[in-house]
Amino acid sequence: MPVELFRLAEREGIIIEWWDFEPPLEAVYWAMPGLPPVIGLANSLDYAPRAYFRCVLAEELGHHFTTVGCRIPRTYFHYRDRMEVSRAEYRALRWAAQWLIPLDKLLQAFRRGIVEVWELAEYFDVTEEMVRFRLNLSDILMLRLAG
Template identity: 55%
Template structure:
């Protein structure tokens, strides 16, 4: 976990803890005019395996996407497919990094 925190720091990513809804474990957000942010749910702070997994996936979003894949209402199937691709790339990066 320390290695991932250092990586986030080197990349200029702010890591913040929030009281998210229980279904949201983490998020990655990169507004154009601000530094990127990884938000982690306070509920996973002491669950090291889950925390490592969520942190790795959110870092994966940093390295594989533009931060556009936040939760939103979808009108078209192709928008859902794009979100699936974004999540797949982030999860693949996380799996490769954690191995």
């Protein structure tokens, strides 16, 4: 279990619950004014690889830190609703990637010769998809342009 993420949730007053979600749903973040926020995690995540679980939980925490208001997906969307959900998902994933793979630690890994995606995934205990996403964020791209 990713203890550091559970501690962060506890400090933020976020309740974490385990539920029987129907696939492909694995996790949700829900917050309403006046109530403690809740992250619901699928019971199936208990059997997922640790790196995958860390990424899922970090993204849900990312919603807490980046999403304004309650964004609960509906079956039918207007285009503007789909765009807002996409932006909220991107912001949460960006927060997760930057929290799980901080820029200073990433640069240290590069200096140590850890440069392959799979090596970085093992080093940071995240998925390769999370590493690829992180390597495409603007702070990394700016370093590439400057270097």
